[in-house]
Amino acid sequence: MEFNLEEAIPVLERTPAVLSALLAEIPERWADSREGPDAWSPSEIVGHLIHGERTDWIPRARIILKQASFRRFEPFDRFAELKSDRPLRARLDEFDQLRSENVATLRGWNLKDKDLELTGEHPELGSVTMRQLLATWVVHDVSHIAQITRTMAREYTEAVGPWTAYFRVLQREVRQ
């Protein structure tokens, strides 16, 4: 499927509601579950998504749009904001607020095809287009929802007994 801004925005807009529906007031053992010692819990993933709203997607898109001669992105710290003393409910609300603002910013730019072809420089990947950045934002959202629900599924690997045989997600080794 080719990237299309009018199809991508509806996914970006939905993510806060999906996460709140899934995680708000959920028993803590689910929010704190993890696939392995170095894997992220659902709660930590919410922190990671908040950090992305602040430092990754829109700030990088701004660098691209500006088209200055130096347009290398700041490296994204994948491990920032994982931990927090604030309740999960408050962090879900913060993510919702940040995402709303960022989607409003994105809409306000009214990007055309030629804007989607503009490039910035990723610190590891080299030249990337606005289109690739925005597609990655979408993939990042839905793959973290997949990670959260997979993490939750795997908590019951033993509990399902013989049904393990029917769920590949309970069988394979998962690394963070």
Add this chain to the structure above:
Amino acid sequence: MEFNLEEAIPVLERTPAVLSALLAEIPERWADSREGPDAWSPSEIVGHLIHGERTDWIPRARIILKQASFRRFEPFDRFAELKSDRPLRARLDEFDQLRSENVATLRGWNLKDKDLELTGEHPELGSVTMRQLLATWVVHDVSHIAQITRTMAREYTEAVGPWTAYFRVLQREVRQ
């Protein structure tokens, strides 16, 4: 994590809201996306979940609770109700309705530890307990949410360009 009814029910209760937040009024290309020719689309997975509400979880739990001498479950048809002429929004609402009723039924049984140890006979897996059945219901929900979001992520495998390197979900072969 051991199965605990008071932790399992909150997950079962949340699934309709999660699916509606994710899929209601989403552009059709997302709802109809699939990982491969034999894989299920998000829209089809909703149909599969509806069928489960009607024929799988609660009906099987009733067979276990009844403790008749013959307590083999009907085979679950994984491919029933995948297709539908009804709009996705209507099917999401139907799933919500069926799930609410089924969770109310489950709560009403007020199952104790000894009830969770009662067994039925799975047509392929043999003897299974109520506890395993209910844990599987939870795993089935969250693993299908993971499947839906993974399917959506993979639609942009090409679109993200060099960022593919950062997403294992975009790299591995996925079979239905």
